[in-house]
Amino acid sequence: MPSFADLGLSGPVLRAVTRAGYEEPTPIQAQAIPEALNGRDIIGASQTGTGKTAAFSLPIVSTMGPSTKPQVLVLEPTRELAAQVEDQMNVFGYYKPMNVVLIHGGVGYGHQIEALETKPDVILATPGRLLDHLEKGNLDLSELKYLVLDEVDRMLDMGFLPDVKKIIDQCPKGRQ
DSSP states (O other): OOGGGGGGOOOOHHHHHTTTTSEEEEEEEHHHHHHHTTOOOOOOOOOTSSHHHHHHHHHHHHOOOSSSSSSEEOSSSSSSHHHHHHHHHHHHTTHHHOEEEEEESSSSSSHHHHTTTTTTTTEEEOOHHHHHHHHHOOOOOOOOOEEEEETTTHHHTTTOOHHHHHHTTTSOOOOO
16 A cells, blocks of 8 residues: 555645544545546445545645636535535645635525635535525635535535536536
8 A cells, every 4th residue: 555655646735634644545545636636527336434535635635826816626525524524624725724614504695705705715505505696696616626525426416406406517627
């Protein structure tokens, strides 16, 4: 099994991985990270608890550069999952400054609008609330480099297919 250093991750991300106590990549991480770092699209399936979030987050954080518009959009079926991914992205980005914003329903719009005005690098969102913000012009995805549909099977089971299609249509075609 390769080490995290063998996978090609950036120095700041390797330090964050070490700080978080990760010792060696799981099989999904070892397979997905090098492919993602090479710009390939990934479809991954693995049991709960095997490190899928790190498998997509580590290469994204490793390759992100400065921008004034969101570079990463991670869609999650529930606000609880979105909040969990937010925590992990902040862990992996500990040594690489980035602005992560969480967008989900069940709360007021005010704080989210303020957060979107801070020029986030990463948006973690549930489909319905994200569409609300897109329709109101609170968010511009024109420079998006990475789109992650996490737990997509669950999103589709919950009836989010039309919303997910609308969101994908607003993302650049050349994104990973």
